[in-house]
Amino acid sequence: MGRIGLVDFDVVDYTNLQRQVIHGTSDVGRKKLDSAADSMREINPFIEIDKYEVALTSENAMEILKDYDLVIDGTDNFPTRYLVNDACVLLGKPNVYGSIFRFEGQATVFAFENGPCYRCLYPEPPPPGLVPSCAEGGVLGILPGIIGLVQATEAVKLILGKGEPLVGRLMLYDALGMRFRELKLRKNPECPICGDNRTIHELIDYHQFCGIPQQQEEVFQAGDTDPLELKQRMDRGDRFVLIDVREPHEYQICSIPMATLIPLGELPKRVHELDSADEIICHCKSGMRSAKAVDFLKQAGFKKVRNMRGGILAWSDKVDPAVPKY
Numbered sequence: 093m094g095r096i097g098l099v100d101f102d103v104v105d106y107t108n109l110q111r112q113v114i115h116g117t118s119d120v121g122r123k124k125l126d127s128a129a130d131s132m133r134e135i136n137p138f139i140e141i142d143k144y145e146v147a148l149t150s151e152n153a154m155e156i157l158k159d160y161d162l163v164i165d166g167t168d169n170f171p172t173r174y175l176v177n178d179a180c181v182l183l184g185k186p187n188v189y190g191s192i193f194r195f196e197g198q199a200t201v202f203a204f205e206n207g208p209c210y211r212c213l214y215p216e217p218p219p220p221g222l223v224p225s226c227a228e229g230g231v232l233g234i235l236p237g238i239i240g241l242v243q244a245t246e247a248v249k250l251i252l253g254k255g256e257p258l259v260g261r262l263m264l265y266d267a268l269g270m271r272f273r274e275l276k277l278r279k280n281p282e283c284p285i286c287g288d289n290r291t292i293h294e295l296i297d298y299h300q301f302c303g304i305p306q307q308q309e310e311v312f313q314a315g316d317t318d319p320l321e322l323k324q325r326m327d328r329g330d331r332f333v334l335i336d337v338r339e340p341h342e343y344q345i346c347s348i349p350m351a352t353l354i355p356l357g358e359l360p361k362r363v364h365e366l367d368s369a370d371e372i373i374c375h376c377k378s379g380m381r382s383a384k385a386v387d388f389l390k391q392a393g394f395k396k397v398r399n400m401r402g403g404i405l406a407w408s409d410k411v412d413p414a415v416p417k418y
Contacts, residue, residue, distance in 0.1 A: 094136075094138075094139045094140065095139070095140040095141075095142065095159075095160070096132070096139055096140070096141050096142070097141075097142040097143075097144060097156065097157075097159075097160055098125050098128055098129065098141060098142070098143050098144065099144045099146065099148050099156060100123075100124045100125050100128075100144075100145070101145050101146055101147055102123075102124050102380055103121060103122060103123055103124060103378045103379060103380060103402075104119045104120050104121065104122050104123075104124055104127050104378070105120060105376075105377065105378050105380040105381060106120055106377070107380070107381060108124075108380075110233035111231065111233040111234075111235070111236045111237070112124075112236065113237055114127065114128045114131045114132075115127045115128070115131070120377075120378070121377070121378050121405050121417075123145065125143040125144075125145055126143075129141045129143060144156055148167075148172060148175060148176070149175070150175060150295035150296065150297065150298065153175055153176070153179040153295060154179055154182070154183065154295065157179050157180070157183055157185060158183055160185065161185070161186075161250075161251065162185055162186040162187075162188060162247060162250055162251070163176060163179075163180050163185050163186070163187050163188065164188045164190075164243050164244075164247055165177075165187055165188065165189045165190065166190060166240065166243070168191075170217045170218070170302045171217075171298035171299050171301070171302045172298070173189075173191075173210060174210065174211070174217065174298050174301060174302065175295065175298045176210075177189075177202060177203065177209050177210035177211060177285070178211075178285050178292060178295055178296070179295060180202065180203040180209075181203045181209050181285045181286050182285075182293075182294070182295070184203075185203065186201055186202070186203055186204040186250055186257075187201065187202040187203045187204075187209070187210070188201055188243045188246045188247050188250070189201065189202050189210065189243075190239040190240065190242065190243045191239070192231050192235045192236055192239055193231065194230055194231055194232065195232050195235065195266065195267045195268045196235075196264070196265065196266055196267065197235050197236075197238060197239035197264075197265045197267070198239070198262055198263060198264050198265065199239055199242045199243055199246070199258060199262075199263045199265075200213075200258045200259075200261060200262045200263060200277065201246055201250070201257050201258045201259045203286065204250070204257065204259050205259065206279065207259035207260050207277075207279060208260060208277045208278060208279040208280065208283075208286070209279075209283060209285060209286045211280070211283050211284065211285050211286070212277065212278070212279055212280040212283050212286065213262065213277060215280070215283075217301065217302040217303065219303060232267055234267070235265075235267055238265060238267070239265065242258075242263065242265075246258055260276060260277050260278065260279075261274050261275070261276060261277060262274065262275040262276075262277050316398060316399050316400075316401050317373060317398050317399070317400055317401070318400065318401050318402065318406065318410070319400060319401075319402065319406050319407040319409075319410045319411045320410050320411065322334075322373065322400055322407075322411075323411045326349070326350065331370075331371070332370065332371040332372065332373055333352065333366065333367075333370045333371065333372045333373070334348065334350045334351045334352065334373050334374075334375065335351065335352055335354050335366075335372060335373070335374045335375070335382075335385065336348065336351040336352065336353045336354070336374075336375055336376070337354060337355060337356040337359065337374055337375070337376050337381050337382050337384075337385045338353070338355065338356075338376050338377055338381070338404075339355050340353065340355065342377060342418070345416060345418050346404060346408075346415045346416050346418070347404075348375065348404060348407055348415075351375070356376070356381045356384060356385055359385055359388060359389075360388070363388075363389070363392055366389075366394070368393060368394045368395065368396075369396075370396065371396040371397075371398070372389065372394060372396065372397045372398070373397075373398045373399075373400055374386050374389075374397065374398070374399055374400065375399070375400035375403055375404060375407075376403045376404070377403045377404055377405060377418075378402065378403040378405055378406075379399060379400065379401050379402050379403045379406070380403075382399045382400060382403065383399045385399075386398065386399045405417055
């Protein structure tokens with residue numbers, strides 16, 4: 093019987109389905125942890141699955157990861173990648189790494205038997221905003237499955253002790269050219285976490301390290317609202333702007349009073365319609381797209397931006413059952 097730990101705090105959205113093949117249409121609105129666990133048990137009912145419905149942080153990473161033989165990193169942001177890397181090095185766990193962007197992907201195994209780590213490849217993170225997120229730059233929907241299968245293959249090889257793992261080798265995949273290339277990676281003797289003279293002995297503040305002030309992250313998390321609070325504020329006549337970032341066909345099915353429709357994909361070119369002096373609350377169907385909208389607006393300089401957790405599905409559950417679910 094195998095034991096697997098899943099770490100995620102998001103819910104399934106329609107926009108996930110073209111690339112996150114572990115979920116299906118019937119899972120939209122469900123916690124990704126529950127959807128993924130059910131799919132895995134359908135394939136193998138004998139596995140044991142631990143679910144951690146949290147964001148991986150410097151405070152919980154060591155405790156969560158310590159009981160597993162290896163870690164598969166499928167994260168999509170630099171602070172968490174450095175966090176996973178450092179935790180794996182400190183714990184002595186192999187880090188099966190994969191990343192994707194637009195039409196390209198890469199995979200390797202970090203922190204394994206004197207091999208290099210993520211910091212050996214990327215000693216410093218890029219300046220904030222230099223590398224577009226997947227929401228801004230897009231990604232070929234097939235690509236995550238290809239890189240994910242490579243990661244799965246490496247994980248099985250490590251568990252079985254068979255074959256030649258991607259240690260010291262960075263595999264690059266170009267989907268448009270249908271080419272695989274390989275770069276040699278060497279362990280950096282000056283690396284602050286895995287080098288000869290380690291200077292990092294415990295997990296640090298990775299948002300600060302990546303140029304994202306921790307207080308900004310705290311404001312973002314604390315700034316979330318829920319449907320009941322939003323309804324109370326509407327009843328009091330509080331001044332704010334409510335933005336619905338769903339698609340027009342979704343807006344036609346149901347909507348929240350006062351909401352202005354600006355689909356997430358149109359937000360960059362319509363951001364001039366918004367006043368940064370206003371308090372802005374974003375919502376979507378389940379809360380994921382609106383969280384991306386909030387993140388984009390904060391990067392664009394908006395300070396008073398909040399996300400409505402759970403989206404219009406939660407509004408239907410908590411405020412107005414007459415609002416149809418879809």
